[in-house]
Amino acid sequence: RLEAVIFDVDGTLVDSERDGHRVAFNRTFEEAGLPDHWDLATYGKLLRITGGNRRMAHWFERNGMPPAQARELGERLHPRKTEIMRELIAEGAVRPRPGVTALIDALIARGVAVHVATTGTRAWVDPLLERSFGDRFDTVVTGTEVTDLKPSPAAYLEVLRLTGASPSHTVAVEDSSNGVRAAVAAGLTCIASYNSYTRDDDLEGAKLIVSSFDNPALVGWFRQRMPQM
Numbered sequence: 001r002l003e004a005v006i007f008d009v010d011g012t013l014v015d016s017e018r019d020g021h022r023v024a025f026n027r028t029f030e031e032a033g034l035p036d037h038w039d040l041a042t043y044g045k046l047l048r049i050t051g052g053n054r055r056m057a058h059w060f061e062r063n064g065m066p067p068a069q070a071r072e073l074g075e076r077l078h079p080r081k082t083e084i085m086r087e088l089i090a091e092g093a094v095r096p097r098p099g100v101t102a103l104i105d106a107l108i109a110r111g112v113a114v115h116v117a118t119t120g121t122r123a124w125v126d127p128l129l130e131r132s133f134g135d136r137f138d139t140v141v142t143g144t145e146v147t148d149l150k151p152s153p154a155a156y157l158e159v160l161r162l163t164g165a166s167p168s169h170t171v172a173v174e175d176s177s178n179g180v181r182a183a184v185a186a187g188l189t190c191i192a193s194y195n196s197y198t199r200d201d202d203l204e205g206a207k208l209i210v211s212s213f214d215n216p217a218l219v220g221w222f223r224q225r226m227p228q229m
């Protein structure tokens with residue numbers, strides 16, 4: 001019986017990468033007078049590095065910067081990137097994925113608790129969740145509290161610890177290879193709803209893989225496991 005569902009944010013609850021994070025990184029580079037620019041394809045490849053500051057550090061290092069300097073620059077730029085992301089969210093640039101709000105509401109209506117486990121930074125995650133999902137989520141764990149980012153299971157384990165939810169009655173919803181690996185390593189059953197950036201990801205660890213939250217297979221999968229009222 002299903003007791004709780006834990007959702008990933010980036011790419012799962014919202015399409016945040018292309019018009020959100022990517023734009024924020026590029027504006028940050030521009031403001032800092034750097035020549036770096038991430039087009040759609042480049043950014044798609046960089047997504048396998050989780051965490052904004054690590055992603056930037058990886059990029060600078062790959063372009064020849066010494067590792068310590070690359071890490072320092074990534075860390076120095078990241079607060080501004082977070083600020084720009086907050087502005088983009090306030091402007092409405094980041095939207096829920098189709099069908100996900102209906103799924104969340106169906107779960108809540110049947111008494112299933114809904115939580116969040118993300119690798120992103122709390123300073124943008126909180127306003128985004130509030131704007132798009134109101135007070136639907138119970139416990140929210142972000143990359144600000146948990147420094148071991150996905151594919152580490154740390155964020156999922158922290159939700160389980162805080163809520164006391166039993167892993168065998170909890171399902172994770174993810175979009176990417178790193179996310180599925182994190183959920184499975186935490187001992188959770190994982191469902192993957194991929195997007196245009198993660199369609200070629202290895203999502204093998206997931207029990208069900210769909211391309212959208214409107215997929216009848218996904219709706220049926222949850223319906224079968226939801227507690228009867």
Ligand code: XBP
Pocket residue numbers: 008009010011021049050051052053081117118119120121143150176178179
């Ligand atoms: C998403 C991420 C995040 C964002 C950027 O991974 O890796 O780092 O791209 O957010 P997942 P920050 O969906 O697996 O959580 O810049 O705040 O790190």
Ligand code: MG
Pocket residue numbers: 008009010011012174175176179
């Ligand atoms: Mg994700």
